[in-house]
Structures are given as structure tokens and as C-alpha cells.
Amino acid sequence: MDPLAEANGTFALDLLKTLGKDNSKNLFFSPMSFSSALAMVFLGAKGNTAAQMAQVLSLNKSGDSRDVHQGFQSLLTEVNKTGTQYLLRTANRLFGEQSCDFLSTFKDACRKFYHAEMEELDFVSAAKESRNHINTWVAEKTEGKIVELLSPDAVNSLTNLVLVNAIYFKGNWDKQFNKQQTKERPFKVSKNEQKPVQMMFKKSTFKMTYIGEIFTQILVLPYVGKELNMIIMLPDENTDLRTVEKEITYEKFIDWTRPDMMDEEEVEVFLPRFKLEENYDMKNVLCSMGMSDAFEPGADFSGMSSKRGLFLSKVVHKSFVDVNEEGTEAAAATAAVMMLRCARISPRFCADHPFLFFIQHCKTNGILFCGRFSSP
Template identity: 45%
Template sequence: MASKHPQDVRLAQTAAKASNTFASNLFRVLTEGGSSNNIFFSPMSISTALAMTFMGARGETASQMSQVLHFNILEESVLHQSFADLSALIFRADAPYTLKAANRLFGHKGLDVLANFVDDSKKYYGASMETLDFIGDGEGSRQHINSWVEKQTANRIKDLLAAGSIDALTRLVLVNAIYFKGDWAAKFQVSKTSPEKFHISATEDFDVPMMHQRGKFNFGRDDSVSSSILELPYLKNEVSMFIVLPDQVDGLVDVQKKLSQEMIDSWVTEARMRDSPTVIVSLPKFTLEQDFVLNDVLRKMGMSDPFDAGKADFSGMTGDKDLFISKVIHKAFLDVNEEGSEAAAATAVVMQAPTSCMPARTLEFKADHPFLVFICDNKTGAILFIGQLCKPEGDTIMGDSPSEKGMGSGGNVLGNTCLCPPPPPPLPCP
């Protein structure tokens, strides 16, 4: 997605706040009941994909999406410009790291999409419309979309759309893909990486390759969740990874319950409010891969009408109430090693037709039990990726198998939306 100079930094920061609030709410829903599963996703990708979809939403459908995605903290007249400004600040060609995003609309060759929707998708999200034959060649269309996503994510997100995702009722697929690769400002030495125990619980542990280094890092405490916060900046300090490490092996449950956008902001502020102490850092070398079907989670959060063929109103796309969201699919990937990190994500929206004070001493930060992790753009405060590491398996940490409830293994993919017409007629519409 080509970046342009932002019109208003304040608008970008407000869009970041909306995305971050959605991120913390989504994380809480995914971890309800004290989940001990690995979780990783890109709120930036999901918010962007659904923001594109929101351009075509009207009535109660738009109201529900606005509430759940927290678009209501932005003035409607500048909402999409706010996301455009946020992208312009984050996705820069001259950045000291690789961070890029791409959006695209894939529409059925017989779908009559309103010119305003196509033009605004291009203006605000850099999303061009590509025409495919979903009815005559659904499988070829699926492979074509997946290939586009792979290319945008340096081959990290594969098979975003599973077999059968595209059928004769599919009318529109909105896709967002995001990719990040950055070197640590202070790299870990490979020679210091050694096998150590990662404690999943009081009675269960695994051997993992543990990286080590000693240096000055931003470090904070949040006694409300009995956790330490460590900032690991990437080169030039424009993007950082934050690790939130509970004191106790089972302490992540309290973080899950209380997580909020305000709490994330306070962690960043707390870590940076004093001179950086010397910290002995121990961090696992790990990979997280996960995919989600977010339908049930978004319904639970209050977005039900967009998935209901009888109630969905996306007339801003076609002029008629002839489309509803059949699936919101997200995949994400994170690799953390001595050099730095690599992360990717993609989101697809598929639409169908119906039928505290720090002591003056060396501190130790040993991430040898479950912790929360997020990657943050330091200019805007936008959370690019967020998740939790609970169950390492050797030197690779994988998610569970995909499910309608939202957790699984896979790549990092954001923003793929498919629009379809209401329940099928006797024969597929041309």
C-alpha cells in the first residue's frame, strides 16, 4: 500500500486508539475463562479490513460495526481519512525496518459495485478492484487470492482461504495483508542462547532455546496485575516489542481479565518514565503461527447483523441489500530470534449472496513462563501485533487447529472479506 503524507497526525492517533481498543476487547473475548492457548493476531490488519467493509455498511449494520470496532470515537466524515493518515505514518518506504501493507478488492465479474465505493477504497486504502469468476472458476479464484497474499507477506501467509471458501455465491472478497521484519536495536548473541526450562504451569515445563543479553532497557512495573514490563526496541527505536511478564507462572489470567487500551498505554508510559536500568534479559527464541475464523467472536462482541443474510445492509457497496459477510478470516505469524523479529498477518472478509519506583541495581527479566507480547508503532501508539505465549514446543510454538471459534495454526493474514448475496435461488445468479 503506497504511503502518502498524512493530513493530520491527530486523526491517525485517534484511529490507532480505536484499533487498540478493539484489540484489547478482542483479546479479552479470546481468553475468556483463562485461556492457556497461544494467541497471536494483528489488530491493525483486522481493523483495516473491516474499515474497508464498513465503507459499504448502512443502518443498524453500520451501527453495530461502529460500536464493536470503536469507529464511533472518530467523526464519521473523517474516519477513512484517519485510517489513511495512520497508514501513511506507519508504512513508510524510508523506515529502518520492513513494514508494509496491501489492500485489494476481489469482485465477481457480474457484480455491479457502486463507483463511489470503488473510488473510496482506492483513495483511502489503496485497494484496487480485481475481477474474478467466482462462479465459473471458484477454485482458481481462491488460489489467485491466496497467491496475492503470499506475495504481500514474503510467503509467510499461505492458504489464507481454505478449500471451499469461494463458491458460486461469493460476490466480493476484501483483503488486507501486513508484513514486518526488523532487527533489534541491541541484538542477542547466538553463542549465549542455551536450552532452558519454560514453565507452562507449576507442574509442567518444556526445554526451549533461551536467548540472553545484559543492557539498558526501558522497564516498568504494574502491581495491579503483578507484572513487569520490558521494552525491546527495534533499530532506530521507531517500533518496539513489549513483553508483559507476570510474577507468577499462572499470573497471565489476571492480565487477560483486566486488559484494556488504557492499560496498554499505561504500560508503555510506565516503562519509559525514568532512566533505563541495566536489565539481564532472558527471552525464548520462538515462532507463533495462528489462524482464526472470527465470525462467532465478532457476533459475541455485538456485530451480529453483518453476518445475517436477512438483516445485513451493505447497500453502500452495490445500492441493494444483497450482500452479507459469510466469513472473516485472519492468519498471523511471528518469529523471534537473536537478530530480531519477523511478523505477518492477513485478513479476509468474504461476502456472499444469500440464499512504581525502580531500584538502582541490575534487574532480571526472565521470560520463562507465559507472557503477553505486543509490537507497537512508537509514532502513533498503534498496536501492529498482539498475543500471548503459553505453550512452547521445542524451538517452535504453534497455535491449535483452526475452528469457528477463532483459534488455530497458520500464517499471519489480515483483512479478507467476502460478500455474498442472500440465500441461494434455485440456480446461481450470473
């Protein structure tokens, strides 16, 4: 297993468990986008600050730190390549207080490995203008989907280093859901509560499996071009989603979703149409995971700046997803012909209660997004 893929996957699921402690909430974030942004900070960390970051990001498994940064360089090049049939926009940038004199070696490495700039701003005397500048930059990078990333109280004259990370994804299904077949159906939020959702329907051939140890169905829905998949983990109705979240590790995730372990069969898929826009202030989350030094005035970022006392003031992550019926018409037309021939009873995959979903980059096995849909 590729050590960087393993590190990123482990961090992804650790983050899912930490962010998901409040079991009733929807979740949506991009672990790959986020770990690459933090790895950029790791590039300038030394001593205990670096050791804590390596531990939280699971990079201590990935050998030499130079290999880590080169690994991210090829991963980001692969995932953000042009000419794909999906739209993926990541915005990573470090904004530092200009009086901190950032080292040119650090700025060059950010550019080389992370396709990202380290930009110097005047937080001391122009905090508001700096905030507006950052928000404008993020909006441009994410096709206008993510605006006002930083709230008015997010930066002030004492701010000295802000890590900004935003991602926007839009992909069409390889096999489209027919809008005419979307109907309002109840979604069982819990044993005692139901809410209406617009439930999409599709009968077609998909890869699917059942994991007995967690009583969970797994369905793979490919996007056009088959470079990305959505993987949905749906526990049986009387199994709590928390059971799945507790059990899941990166090794198990890879094992459970191995293409050769899946059956390709005709299945009736019911999936709610949903939109999630989530905004996370990651400081407390990362501290609780064991990365507290980076946020303290005693942090060691001597690989970034010769000025002492530099520490991370703010880490924000915002993500947006829209899951709907759209796909390619060509695929829909061929699927319709098959449905006439198949009269046998198809298995059902009915996502009318809480489930986990992952968007995976097939070639690198990278988990681009993790989500939990538990309430419309």
C-alpha cells in the same frame, strides 16, 4: 488522545480478550491491519450494519465517519512508509462477486483511504480459480511468507464478498542477543508442566517498570531505528496471565507503558526464541463481539453496491512472527564495552512462563501486533 488510536487500541484489546478465551493457546494477530481492513467494509455499510461495526471497532468514539477514513489514510501511510529499517507488508483487499455491480464511488474510496483495491471475481462459475487467484495475490504481497490463506472449502459458488487481510513483519533488535548465549532452558507452561525452549539472553540497558496492581513486569525492547518497540508484559510467577488480560484496557495500556513512567536500567533479559504463525477465521469472533448483521443476507451494504442481499461471506486473518537473536552488529559491539564496566547486580527479566507481547509503532502509538506466548 487521538480518537482513532484510542478506537484501534480498544478494539485490539477486545480482540485479545475474545481470541484469548482459551487460556492455554498461543496468540498472534495484527489488530491494526485487521481494523483497517474492516474499516474498508464499514465504508460501504449503512444502517444497523454500520452501527454494529462502529460499535465493535470502537469507531463510535471517533466522531464523523469521514474523519475515521481520513485517519486511517494517514495512519497507513505512516506505518507502511518506505525507507524504514524494518519490513512491514500488509495485504488488504476485498474480493466481490462480479455480478454484484460494485459502485465506483466505493472502489475509489477504498483506493484513496485504504491503499486497497476492491476486485471483482467470478465466484459463481469459477470458485476454485478465484480462490487460487486470492492465495497467489496474498503470497506475493507478504514476501511468500503467507501461502494458502484460503483453504479449499473457504469459497464456493454462493460466496459474494471476501475480506482478505494478511500482514508480515520483520525487524531486527536495536540491541542484538548473542547466539552463543542462547541455551536450552525450561519454560513453565503451567504449575505442573514444563517444556524446553531455546532461551536467548542479553544484559543491557532497557526501559522497564513494575505494575503493582497486576504484579507484572513490563519491558520495552526497541527495534533498529527505534520506530517500533516490542513491549512484554510478564506477570510474577504466581500470578495468572488471565489476571493481566482481564484488567487491561487501552487507557491502562497507555498509562502502564508511558516512557516517562519507565526506569532505564541495566537488566538481564531472558526471552525465548519463538515462531508463531496463526490463522483466524474471524466470522464467529466478530459475531460474538456484536457484529452479526454484516454476515446475514439482510446486511445493508448499499454504500458498496446497489444490488440487495450482499453480505460478508468470509473474513480471514493470518499473521506470522519470528522472534530470534538477530540485530545490528554495531549495537552489539558498543554494548559489550559497557558490560565490562558494570559490575553491579542487575535486575532480571526472565520470560520463562506465559507472557503477553505487543509490537507498537512509536510515532502513532498504534498497536501493530498483539500476542500471547504460553506454550512452546
